[in-house]
Amino acid sequence: MTQHDAPRPGRKRDATRDCAILDAAGEVLAETGYDGMTIDMVAARAKAGKATVYRRWASKSELVIDAVACLKNSSLDLDALPDTGTLRGDMVAMIEPHTIEDAERKLKVMGGLVSMLSTHPELADAAREAIVEPRLRANRFLLQRAIDRGEIRPDCDVETLALVSAAMVAHRTLLLRKPVDRAFLISVLDGVLLPAVGLAPHPALAG
DSSP, X not given: OOTTTSOOOOOOOXXXXXXXXXXXXXXXXXXXXXXXXXXXXXXXXXXXXXXXXXXXXXXXXXHHHHHHHHXXXXXXXXXXXXXXXXXXXXXXXXXXXXXXXXXXXXHHHHHHHHHHHTTOHHHHHHHIIIIIHHHHHHHHHHHHHHHHXXXXXXXXXXXXXXXXXXXXXXXXXXXXXXXXXXXXXXXXXXXXXHHHXXXXXXXXXXX
């Protein structure tokens, strides 16, 4: 084999293209659902060639699993959660436009996965870890901190209470197809969660 015949090293994989493709996959999945999603759609959204996508992911399911896992990058940092001195104050401080938008985006992706979850356990695990668990971990953390400072009863069912707001947001977004805004989240906090832990709501502070 001559020097000219020697194989040339492949082009280095461009990680920025991976991010663009995964973002596009998440967007298409949220819009069409898994069954309606195609690699062509993702490639067009990412402005990439279909071959480029297939070089990175051998199948649509592999692409979707990575796209869902990528959502974990926007997870809440427990060390950065607000500490206002009260459970209500902490919860209200977490209601920001970017967190609402992020939660809605993740739920729409979850909605797109429904047809796959029962037959692809690995995807269900990835979706739970990337979409559901980050918010539940934050809620558990805030509830446990309220218990530790003696604000709420130590026998509160933290696991169940952590699910309350997430479940109501999912119901509103996926089933009622209504937007989630600050007013709705505070109504859940004051009307459901605080009474459940034995705290009186503070309507004057709402908004």
